[in-house]
Amino acid sequence: xxxxxxxxxxxxxxxxxxxxxxxxxxxxxxxxxxxxxxxxxxxxxxxxxxxxxxxxxxxxxxxxxxxxxxxxxxxxxxxxxxxxxxxxxxxxxxxxxxxxxxxxxxxxxxxxxxxxxxxxxxxxxxxxxxxxxxxxxxxxxxxxxxxxxxxxxxxxxxxxxxxxxxxxxxxxxxxxxxxxxxxxxxxxxxxxxxxxxxxxxxxxxxxxxxxxxx
Numbered sequence: 001x002x003x004x005x006x007x008x009x010x011x012x013x014x015x016x017x018x019x020x021x022x023x024x025x026x027x028x029x030x031x032x033x034x035x036x037x038x039x040x041x042x043x044x045x046x047x048x049x050x051x052x053x054x055x056x057x058x059x060x061x062x063x064x065x066x067x068x069x070x071x072x073x074x075x076x077x078x079x080x081x082x083x084x085x086x087x088x089x090x091x092x093x094x095x096x097x098x099x100x101x102x103x104x105x106x107x108x109x110x111x112x113x114x115x116x117x118x119x120x121x122x123x124x125x126x127x128x129x130x131x132x133x134x135x136x137x138x139x140x141x142x143x144x145x146x147x148x149x150x151x152x153x154x155x156x157x158x159x160x161x162x163x164x165x166x167x168x169x170x171x172x173x174x175x176x177x178x179x180x181x182x183x184x185x186x187x188x189x190x191x192x193x194x195x196x197x198x199x200x201x202x203x204x205x206x207x208x209x210x211x212x213x214x
Contacts, residue, residue, distance in 0.1 A: 075114055077107040077213035080183075086207075090194050097192040101207065104185045107152070109177040109213045116153070116173035116213035120146075120188065122164045124206035131203040132192055135164040142193040144205075146170075150186035152179050159191070167210060177213075 081103050088097035109116045122134045122144070134144050144162040148155035153173040160168050171186055188207075 073108075075108055075110045075116075075213045077105065077116055077211040079103055079105040079118065079209055079211040081209060086190065088190060088192055094194045094196060096194055097190075099190050101188045101190065102185065103187070103209060104183045105211055106179045106183050107173060107177060107211065107213050108179070109173055109175055111176045114173075114175040114177070114214055116177060116211070117169065118150075118153075118171040118186065118209060118211045119167035120162065120170050120207050120209050121167045122162050122205055123208040125164050126203040126205040128201070128203070130199040131201060132195065132198055134162055134205065137193075137195075138197050139193075139195050142195050144190065144192045146188045146190050148186065148188055150184070152184040153177060155186065162190075162207070170209070173213065 081101065083101045083103075086099045086101045088099040090097050103118075105118065107116050125135050126132045132138070132142065132144070137143065145159045146156075146162060147159050148170045150171040153171040155171050156169055160170075162168060170188060
C-alpha cells in the first residue's frame with residue numbers, strides 16, 4: 001500500500017465532524033450522542049434566564065413615600081369631683097360643721113406666660129330657708145369657709161370664705177405647670193358656723209368647681 005494513500009485516508013477520517021463517510025469507521029464513535037445530549041440542556045437554561053429577567057420590572061416598580069406628622073400641644077385642664085355629696089358634721093354641740101370634698105384634675109399650662117386655677121362658687125345656697133345661708137347669714141359672723149390642699153400648684157394658704165356671687169380661689173398654677181399623667185389630687189376642707197338660731201332639719205347647698213388653663 002502506498003504512503004500517499006494512507007495520508008489521504010487519515011485526512012478524511014480527521015475531517016469527519018458530524019457524518020463520517022459511509023463505510024468508514026469514525027475515530028469518535030460517541031461524538032454525535034454527546035453533542036445531542038447537550039442540545040436539550042441549553043433550552044431550559046435560556047428559558048430560566050428569560051423568566052428571571054421578566055420578574056425584574058415588578059421589583060423595580062416598588063416605590064416609597066413619606067408624610068410629616070405635625071401637631072400643636074395646647075394648654076388644657078379638666079377636673080373631677082370625687083366626693084359627689086360632702087356631709088358636714090359637728091364633732092360636738094355647737095362645734096363647727098366640717099367635711100371634706102376631694103377632687104382630681106389634669107392640667108397643662110403654656111411654657112412662658114401660662115397660668116391656671118381651680119376655683120369654687122356656691123351656685124345654690126342652703127335650702128330650705130330658716131337654716132344656714134352663705135349669701136344671707138342669719139347672724140353676723142356666720143360663714144362657710146374652707147382650706148385647701150393640692151399635689152400640684154399652690155393651694156390656698158389661709159382659710160377662704162365661700163361666696164354665692166363670685167368664684168374664690170382653691171389652687172393656682174404658674175407657667176409650664178403639669179399634673180401627673182394619671183391626674184393629680186386635691187381637697188377642700190369645709191367649715192360652717194354652727195349657729196343656734198338654725199332651725200332643726202336637713203339642708204343642702206351646691207358648690208361648683210371650675211378649673212382653667214392658658
